[in-house]
Amino acid sequence: MRRTQAGIAQFKRDRLSERVKSGLAAARAQGKKLDRQPGQRPKSIKLAPKVVQVADGRSDRWTARDLGIGKNTVLEIMKRQRQNSL
Template structure:
């Protein structure tokens, strides 16, 4: 029985075409004796998380409707090393292989596949460490330039902007709960506005 495969093609921009990838993969499938049951084409950069066409291929794998996924190269399938490892583990759970046009086949159930997966997992961790290091370095450099991160102590833009309305509604006899609902604030924020106002009045009279 011939293996059933899905072809997945991806280009980064709309001015590119999946036609060449599709043609090459169809020829490869014919030489290998695969039965192509689905072809998916995607326009998405390598860093974007949203890939609906790839998700449809994963759904075919989960439904056991294919035995393998064909791609021209691994970079067409995975967004990063981490993403590649995660999707490979998903395919493994459904006994589906990922096959590159070069003939490189990922079957994590085999000793070779497990070795490759372990190496890729280590690379993925290294990639995450590099990213964290770049983020920390960027924050440190920005702080050295005087840039601040997070909300400044005492900085309450929304609460300060709505404080006059809160105080007016309190004078009109509105409950804190109703004011919070009307102005889309939390009840605690309303109480804090009122308390700050009263404390300010007390300080002014002393």
């Protein structure tokens, strides 16, 4: 009985995978963009002045920990700050 249930479950997974793949292919054929769309990051824009002030000479990890935000957020803010200052 367990073999039958496993076989049915596998069949359902395969069908679901086929439907998803065909749906994605149809969307691509219509010219839709399926990737994550680039956009603004309101949180990092709002926190940018504080991050730049606190980060002066400190590591990104310590800055992130002190402000309660992610290290990658600090890295992105500092990267944009360097690009804007050029």
